[in-house]
Amino acid sequence: MGVVQSYRLRLQRKRWRIRAFRKRRELRAVSDRTGQIKRDDILLFSTQRNEKIRLPYFLKYYRDIGVDHFLIVDNDSDDGSLEYLMKQPDVSVWYTRKSYKRARFGVDWLNWLQWQHGHGHWNVVVDPDEFLVYPFCDTRPLRALTDWLDASSIKSFSAMLLDMYPKGRIDAQPYAEGQNPLEITSWFDSGNYMIEKNGKFGNLWIQGGPRARMFFRDKPEAAPALNKVPLVKWDRKYTYVSSTHMLLPRGLNLVYDEWGGEKASGVLLHTKFLDTFTAKAQEELERKQHYAASMEYKAYAESLSQNPDLWCKWSEKYINWRQLEILGLMSKGNWA
Amino acid sequence: MNAAMLHHGSVGIVMLVHTALDRAEEVARHWYAAGCPVVIHCDRNTPKADYAAFREALSDLPDILFSRRHKCEWGTWGIVAATQEASELMLAQFPAVRHVYLASGSCLPLRPVQELIDYLAERPRTDFIESATTADVPWTVGGLDEERFTLRFPFSWRRHRKLFDRYVAIQRAVRFRRRIPNGIVPHMGSQWWCLTRQTLSAILQDPERATYDRYFRRVWIPDESYFQTLARQYSTNIESRSLTLSKFDFQGKPHIFYDDHLQLLRRSDCFVARKIWPFADRLYEAFLTTPEGAMSRTEPNPGKIDRIFAKAVERRTRGRPGLYMQSRFPNDGWENGTTSGLYSVFQGFAELFENFEPWLAKVTGARVHGHLFAPDRVDFGADQTVINGALCDSAAIRDYNRKAFLTSLIWNTRGERQCFQLGPEDIPGPRTKPGKELDLDLSWLLARDPNAQISVISGAWAVPLFKSNRNFAEIRAEAAKLQKIESEHLDVLRSPYSKARIRIWTMADFIENPMEPLQTIIDEIGHKTLRRLAEAPKMADLTGFGQFLQNLKNQGMHPYLMGDFPVVGEPVGLQGNKPRKPYLVQ
Numbered sequence: 001m002g003v004v005q006s007y008r009l010r011l012q013r014k015r016w017r018i019r020a021f022r023k024r025r026e027l028r029a030v031s032d033r034t035g036q037i038k039r040d041d042i043l044l045f046s047t048q049r050n051e052k053i054r055l056p057y058f059l060k061y062y063r064d065i066g067v068d069h070f071l072i073v074d075n076d077s078d079d080g081s082l083e084y085l086m087k088q089p090d091v092s093v094w095y096t097r098k099s100y101k102r103a104r105f106g107v108d109w110l111n112w113l114q115w116q117h118g119h120g121h122w123n124v125v126v127d128p129d130e131f132l133v134y135p136f137c138d139t140r141p142l143r144a145l146t147d148w149l150d151a152s153s154i155k156s157f158s159a160m161l162l163d164m165y166p167k168g169r170i171d172a173q174p175y176a177e178g179q180n181p182l183e184i185t186s187w188f189d190s191g192n193y194m195i196e197k198n199g200k201f202g203n204l205w206i207q208g209g210p211r212a213r214m215f216f217r218d219k220p221e222a223a224p225a226l227n228k229v230p231l232v233k234w235d236r237k238y239t240y241v242s243s244t245h246m247l248l249p250r251g252l253n254l255v256y257d258e259w260g261g262e263k264a265s266g267v268l269l270h271t272k273f274l275d276t277f278t279a280k281a282q283e284e285l286e287r288k289q290h291y292a293a294s295m296e297y298k299a300y301a302e303s304l305s306q307n308p309d310l311w312c313k314w315s316e317k318y319i320n321w322r323q324l325e326i327l328g329l330m331s332k333g334n335w336a
Numbered sequence: 337m338n339a340a341m342l343h344h345g346s347v348g349i350v351m352l353v354h355t356a357l358d359r360a361e362e363v364a365r366h367w368y369a370a371g372c373p374v375v376i377h378c379d380r381n382t383p384k385a386d387y388a389a390f391r392e393a394l395s396d397l398p399d400i401l402f403s404r405r406h407k408c409e410w411g412t413w414g415i416v417a418a419t420q421e422a423s424e425l426m427l428a429q430f431p432a433v434r435h436v437y438l439a440s441g442s443c444l445p446l447r448p449v450q451e452l453i454d455y456l457a458e459r460p461r462t463d464f465i466e467s468a469t470t471a472d473v474p475w476t477v478g479g480l481d482e483e484r485f486t487l488r489f490p491f492s493w494r495r496h497r498k499l500f501d502r503y504v505a506i507q508r509a510v511r512f513r514r515r516i517p518n519g520i521v522p523h524m525g526s527q528w529w530c531l532t533r534q535t536l537s538a539i540l541q542d543p544e545r546a547t548y549d550r551y552f553r554r555v556w557i558p559d560e561s562y563f564q565t566l567a568r569q570y571s572t573n574i575e576s577r578s579l580t581l582s583k584f585d586f587q588g589k590p591h592i593f594y595d596d597h598l599q600l601l602r603r604s605d606c607f608v609a610r611k612i613w614p615f616a617d618r619l620y621e622a623f624l625t626t627p628e629g630a631m632s633r634t635e636p637n638p639g640k641i642d643r644i645f646a647k648a649v650e651r652r653t654r655g656r657p658g659l660y661m662q663s664r665f666p667n668d669g670w671e672n673g674t675t676s677g678l679y680s681v682f683q684g685f686a687e688l689f690e691n692f693e694p695w696l697a698k699v700t701g702a703r704v705h706g707h708l709f710a711p712d713r714v715d716f717g718a719d720q721t722v723i724n725g726a727l728c729d730s731a732a733i734r735d736y737n738r739k740a741f742l743t744s745l746i747w748n749t750r751g752e753r754q755c756f757q758l759g760p761e762d763i764p765g766p767r768t769k770p771g772k773e774l775d776l777d778l779s780w781l782l783a784r785d786p787n788a789q790i791s792v793i794s795g796a797w798a799v800p801l802f803k804s805n806r807n808f809a810e811i812r813a814e815a816a817k818l819q820k821i822e823s824e825h826l827d828v829l830r831s832p833y834s835k836a837r838i839r840i841w842t843m844a845d846f847i848e849n850p851m852e853p854l855q856t857i858i859d860e861i862g863h864k865t866l867r868r869l870a871e872a873p874k875m876a877d878l879t880g881f882g883q884f885l886q887n888l889k890n891q892g893m894h895p896y897l898m899g900d901f902p903v904v905g906e907p908v909g910l911q912g913n914k915p916r917k918p919y920l921v922q
Binding site: 136139140141143144147148151152158159160189190191192193194195196197204206208210212213216217218219220221227255256257258259260261262263264265312313314315316328329330331332333334335336 | 585586587589591592594595596613615644645647648649651652653654655656659660661662663664665666667670671672722723724725726727728730732733736737740741744747748
């Protein structure tokens with residue numbers, strides 16, 4: 001990479017940071033418990049809007065694997081989720097009614113919070129419907145992973161988005177608050193992913209899965225990106241560029257090996273396709289607050305009205321991380 | 337337990353600690369309780385308050401001693417200095433000590449300490465220290481082996497990597513070489529040793545020690561070479577291995593043990609293991625608090641640990657061939673196999689034989705697809721729209737990333753041989769890549785894959801045209817196009833860069849004696865039945881094909897890929913007008 005491009009990326013990183021700094025004014029702390037954060041704590045950052053029904057299990061899942069503190073931006077919820085979050089002893093909440101889209105889908109807000117509170121900590125950045133699975137997650141807490149990453153001088157950890165879906169119509173099984181969503185969305189596509197390298201940022205661009213198979217059959221180039229780097233040993237200088245798909249400086253995107261080996265990686269189980277999804281898709285379509293003019297949601301709305309069954313004969317039923325490893329969706333790398 | 341008894345312990349433990357002091361305390365107590373005198377060195381980088389609390393916590397055990405603190409940075413002299421001083425303290429304060437065992441705060445005794453004491457008592461003159469010459473060890477970080485001893489290393493590798501590298505480069509450029517004092521031969525090995533009083537004191541009280549110290553102070557990673565080298569000077573009986581089980585990954589970092597390694601460690605048959613994750617509660621509980629936990633006399637199986645960690649290194653450096661995923665995306669040429677398994681590509685067979693696909697499936701037991709790369713739809717055969725891995729039949733998705741499609745297909749069907757048909761009509765024309773006559777990426781992808789078995793009957797694409805009910809002008813144009821594509825495709829297959837197993841026949845050659853090549857191909861696929869082929873696929877009726885080709889020629893097109901067909905009568909091997917019987921090879 002030339003000096004010029006390197007410098008351009010540096011400028012771009014600065015621009016995102018300035019933007020995050022300016023967007024700080026959109027956030028109002030409604031429950032600031034960040035004083036509790038200790039030196040080595042693992043922090044989780046998230047943006048949510050009207051996810052009350054999902055939050056209890058979400059918080060439980062991440063507490064169980066060892067997240068110490070949650071920093072959540074509430075984007076104008078009216079379903080009581082804000083009040084729910086304010087009551088949690090390990091959650092700090094910021095409120096905003098400003099545009100999600102104009103905050104670059106929440107990235108600016110979280111970049112700011114991470115700048116302020118994430119420095120020197122391992123940061124998990126996920127949505128309330130994403131569940132991090134990493135090698136040995138059934139026997140080792142998240143801290144075992146971050147300690148190992150620290151010891152190996154690795155600063156960022158890849159976890160590709162794996163779309164989970166139910167068998168049958170999406171709205172067939174109602175989801176109850178506190179329930180493990182994987183009980184319903186327990187299926188996934190195991191081997192239809194397409195990868196390309198992004199020359200500019202150095203990250204991999206992964207597409208495929210049930211959404212490409214069902215909603216983007218004829219225009220796969222528009223299928224959503226599945227590559228994610230949700231776990232980073234944060235430094236004030238860092239910034240997410242586009243959702244958690246890529247970061248700057250670009251070295252953080254080098255979560256893959258280019259010489260034939262496998263680096264350690266995990267998976268974000270994406271439990272978007274619950275019965276709540278149909279209503280959500282409709283709402284998002286009206287709000288037009290999502291990526292690429294909510295094209296994704298338009299595609300969903302079209303297909304969903306017809307036959308929303310993402311399941312097929314070759315769908316895999318989720319068992320555990322070892323299964324995902326054997327299928328080649330994630331890797332232990334040299335962690336043993 | 338009384339202090340007097342401690343003073344008579346024959347195995348002294350020197351512990352180097354820097355973090356997780358609570359665990360270090362537990363382990364120190366464990367050694368102490370078994371009657372081993374303990375000297376602890378705590379890194380000076382550890383915060384004062386933590387250190388004070390640590391000493392305070394152990395203050396009820398008066399015979400645990402603390403040596404003067406040094407700064408211990410990885411790869412530097414500090415660790416050796418700390419070891420020296422702690423060892424001197426041990427030898428001076430505990431005259432009964434016969435063996436000194438160097439351990440760290442993250443070491444965990446796996447077998448009862450008494451077994452270690454007995455083991456060493458039976459070998460009173462043996463020094464357990466891994467010690468090999470630089471030529472004999474594969475594990476070197478940063479590509480430095482012999483140069484560790486002949487260059488100087490004043491800069492930290494961890495903190496000032498650039499300075500470190502640059503200084504090494506400069507020294508190489510000016511051919512700087514340090515003199516190794518007194519002709520000692522540098523040896524390297526695990527930092528964790530167990531030396532006899534005689535050997536250790538000889539090293540520490542050597543009149544030349546100042547010389548050696550001065551030399552090793554600027555050697556890189558002296559903790560892996562100082563004692564290892566000098567022990568060779570004095571020891572009468574070196575057993576070149578470490579009693580501490582310690583595994584290193586490909587970057588020279590120690591592997592860490594967790595709770596889920598409990599069974600593995602129990603069966604390892606080793607005295608001490610490192611490094612233990614400080615939060616591995618079950619391990620500490622099993623080996624430190626319950627005496628029978630450590631004893632567990634199951635069949636020792638130390639090899640299993642080796643295998644697990646060797647596999648981890650293999651996975652990190654070589655990976656799984658043919659897998660492309662979020663954390664393995666090899667550069668061109670570094671795939672270590674483009675695909676994950678053998679597969680066969682057939683070109684022209686389905687055109688020449690009417691029932692080729694079912695026939696092939698029957699004789700080989702392999703999974704036979706139609707034209708996977710057909711322009712309109714992926715033909716998985718048997719009217720399937722989705723196959724293994726939820727790979728779907730959308731041509732748009734396939735063409736969006738053909739390599740991903742092919743490698744996914746082969747990966748998803750590991751263990752089952754895949755066969756598919758290919759033809760010139762599957763190779764995309766100029767539409768997809770502007771500026772290029774043809775998009776030959778697919779041809780190259782297949783040709784360069786050693787796992788591909790590609791069999792081509794050139795010119796067989798003319799058979800469907802010959803059978804078709806289209807206007808001749810159209811046929812002529814189509815034939816010209818297909819011939820051009822196939823010809824370029826064949827050029828790729830014949831290029832010196834192709835690595836696939838490739839066989840090409842002209843159609844004329846092939847039909848002269850079809851069974852022999854078929855037999856060869858089937859044999860190579862290697863289905864269990866070793867019987868000769870009993871049944872041949874049914875060949876299309878080619879009566880009049882020669883005339884058809886002649887007509888193309890008369891129209892100014894020159895069909896040549898199919899070889900020579902006589903205009904009148906039948907091609908050789910096809911004589912006789914009755915419906916052809918299968919040709920049997922006995």
